[in-house]
Amino acid sequence: MARAQQDYDDIPGTFVFDAERSRQGYGINMFCMSLMKDENRKAFKANEAGYLKKFNLSPAQTDAILKRDYNRMLELGGNIYFTAKLGATDGHSFQHLAALMTGSSQQDYAAMMLAGGRSVEGNRSRSGKDKPAKSKSKSKPKSSAKRK
Amino acid sequence: MARIVAGVGSSHVPAIGAALDNGRTEEPYWKRVFSGFEKSKQWMANTKPDVAIVVYNDHASAFSVEMIPTFALGCAAEFPPADEGWGPRPVPVLKGHPALAAHIAQSVILDEFDLTVVNKMEVDHGLTVPMNLLFGTPREWPCQVIPLAVNVVMYPPPTGHRCYMLGKAIRKAVESYPEDLKVVIFGTGGLSHQISGPRAGLINSKWDKSFLDNLTKDPKKLTRIPHIDYMREAGAEGIEMVMWLIMRGALDDKVDEVYRFYTVPASNTAVGHIILENRRKTASKDKRAPAAKSRQAAARKAAQRIASKGR
Numbered sequence: 399m400a401r402a403q404q405d406y407d408d409i410p411g412t413f414v415f416d417a418e419r420s421r422q423g424y425g426i427n428m429f430c431m432s433l434m435k436d437e438n439r440k441a442f443k444a445n446e447a448g449y450l451k452k453f454n455l456s457p458a459q460t461d462a463i464l465k466r467d468y469n470r471m472l473e474l475g476g477n478i479y480f481t482a483k484l485g486a487t488d489g490h491s492f493q494h495l496a497a498l499m500t501g502s503s504q505q506d507y508a509a510m511m512l513a514g515g516r517s518v519e520g521n522r523s524r525s526g527k528d529k530p531a532k533s534k535s536k537s538k539p540k541s542s543a544k545r546k
Numbered sequence: 547m548a549r550i551v552a553g554v555g556s557s558h559v560p561a562i563g564a565a566l567d568n569g570r571t572e573e574p575y576w577k578r579v580f581s582g583f584e585k586s587k588q589w590m591a592n593t594k595p596d597v598a599i600v601v602y603n604d605h606a607s608a609f610s611v612e613m614i615p616t617f618a619l620g621c622a623a624e625f626p627p628a629d630e631g632w633g634p635r636p637v638p639v640l641k642g643h644p645a646l647a648a649h650i651a652q653s654v655i656l657d658e659f660d661l662t663v664v665n666k667m668e669v670d671h672g673l674t675v676p677m678n679l680l681f682g683t684p685r686e687w688p689c690q691v692i693p694l695a696v697n698v699v700m701y702p703p704p705t706g707h708r709c710y711m712l713g714k715a716i717r718k719a720v721e722s723y724p725e726d727l728k729v730v731i732f733g734t735g736g737l738s739h740q741i742s743g744p745r746a747g748l749i750n751s752k753w754d755k756s757f758l759d760n761l762t763k764d765p766k767k768l769t770r771i772p773h774i775d776y777m778r779e780a781g782a783e784g785i786e787m788v789m790w791l792i793m794r795g796a797l798d799d800k801v802d803e804v805y806r807f808y809t810v811p812a813s814n815t816a817v818g819h820i821i822l823e824n825r826r827k828t829a830s831k832d833k834r835a836p837a838a839k840s841r842q843a844a845a846r847k848a849a850q851r852i853a854s855k856g857r
Contacts, residue, residue: 405774406701411745412782416701424611431610434631469743478742478783479606479699486631492561496746496814507747511811515749516740522778530779 410524411500413472423475425453426463430480433487442487468499548646548720548727552593553793553801554586555761555820556676558602558734561813563635563675566683579817582807583679589805589821590680595730597643599650599692599716600673601792602734603699605630607670614700617661617712620669620693621647628668637674637683643690646723650692653719659712661694669693676734679819689730698735698786706788707769713795720796733793735786737808737818738779748781749816754808757787758820762803765794798824 406414413419420427429450432438442449450460462470463484471481485495497507510516522528565576607628609615622642627634651663673693681687694716697703704712713731720729737754740746757780760768768791776785805821 406777409745409774409778409782412740412743412777414701414777414782415699415742420611420614420700427606427611431606434629472743477606477611477699480611483606483631492741492813496741499742500744500746510747511749511814514751514810515738515814515816516745516747518748518750518753518779521745521748 408524408527410521413469415472415475415477419475420477421475423459423471423477425455426459426471426474426476427480429453429455429463430476430483433483439487466498468495472499548597548723548725548729550599550717550720550729550731550796551595551824552730552804553797553822554590554676554680554730554732555758555790555793555818555822556679556732556734557736557812557815557817557819558672558675559812559815559817560605560630560671560675562817563671563678564632566678567636578809579812580679582809582817582819585805586680586807586819586821587682590730593730594728595689596727597646597690597692597729598677598732599694599720599729599796600676600732600734601694601696601789602669602672602676602732603697603786603789604695605670605672605699608668608695611700614697615662615664615695616697616704617659618664618667618695619647619651619661620664620667620691620695621651622665622667625667625669625673625691625693627674628670630670634668635671635674637678638686640669640673640677640687640691640693643692646690646720646725646727647692649723650716650719653722654712654715657715657718659715661712664695667693667695672734676732680732694792696789696792698789701785702773703785703788705769705773706771706791709788709791710765710769710795713792713797716792717796731793731796733790735789736780736784737787737816738781738784739815740781741783741814743782745781747814748784749810750780750784751808751810751816753779754816754818757790758806758808758818761790761794761820762801762822765791768794794822797822800825 446464459474462474468481482492494504497504500507565571570576571580607630621644623644624642625640627637738750740748801822802825804823807819810816
């Protein structure tokens with residue numbers, strides 16, 4: 399069944415982990431949770447595809463995990479707090495994953511955060527509803543963060 | 547009678563815990579963050595609560611996707627720090643207050659907030675980082691702790707309004723507990739941040755400032771913010787901010803903002819912090835004061851009238 403359209407699907411660059419994705423991604427997230435145990439991390443690293451067979455994943459989910467396609471994992475029901483455990487198993491910092499998901503180098507991502515983060519301007523809406531939510535801010539549009 | 551004297555809002559960024567645990571607090575990047583909590587630690591040392599109710603969320607530590615309770619109240623005698631993949635944080639085990647927690651559970655469930663009672667639970671950085679920020683790194687925590695875990699990981703979390711009303715129910719429960727206890731309530735998480743997907747790194751300082759302003763002055767306005775606005779404006783994970791409304795609901799309508807701190811970034815997150823005090827200690831005095839003042843003013847006017855007539 400196709401995923402029902404939700405108001406938050408309009409937010410760009412965002413896969414909201416909702417009840418539907420939670421259902422769909424149960425296997426991905428339980429797989430990631432299993433990586434909290436050292437013996438499981440070793441078993442996974444020894445034979446990734448074999449280990450994944452235990453989790454009733456769809457071929458697309460298995461593929462996303464094997465390719466470390468973190469955005470695709472989120473799209474198919476993975477949750478970031480869970481998929482971060484896969485990143486840690488690979489020995490990566492969270493910032494490495496964030497850079498990967500945003501398609502930038504870790505250096506550029508770190509520099510963006512130090513400079514105040516990604517501005518919300520131009521990042522609110524896919525459909526062009528790019529103005530502040532009503533009643534929140536009456537004053538003029540702004541530059542994003544004020545301090546480094 | 548037990549009473550809630552103050553509310554504390556604080557981000558719970560995991561990297562803050564890692565900086566503490568790895569002795570990096572003096573690095574300029576982290577010093578900027580920790581320096582904002584120096585006054586708060588002093589305030590907390592002076593306030594000396596008996597119990598802290600800490601509203602927080604679990605991050606795939608105590609709860610996986612096998613069970614996702616919307617509100618889970620920790621009623622155990624103690625709560626060990628969870629192993630989040632690098633071994634448990636080296637912080638003391640948190641001592642609960644099972645009697646008050648059970649009393650709160652009974653009271654708020656009969657008030658139609660159907661929360662989950664948890665008698666065994668480990669707590670992750672969502673709870674332990676704000677504890678460190680406000681209490682420092684003691685050998686033993688100086689007060690008992692009642693954790694209230696809120697689901698903000700799977701959409702939809704409870705609405706801001708629901709959170710605010712739960713805060714009110716918690717206050718009622720605390721105030722019907724016979725023992726004299728001084729209680730502080732924490733709302734944790736946020737402020738703006740997104741750590742997932744291509745939009746990760748989003749920060750919205752203007753939103754955050756407005757949220758903090760309204761938290762003090764007009765929390766009811768915040769209770770009307772729909773989830774989509776939090777996610778669009780403050781990032782997919784910024785929706786954690788609804789937890790602050792439980793804290794705010796447990797306080798007086800009018801509060802004194804005694805401290806605020808805000809900095810960007812800690813890791814991927816805007817760090818927000820606020821301390822709000824109830825005015826109740828002096829409420830009776832405050833009520834008398836305006837009446838007394840107006841009586842004095844009337845007397846002055848009368849005196850002037852008499853004086854001018856006399857001339």
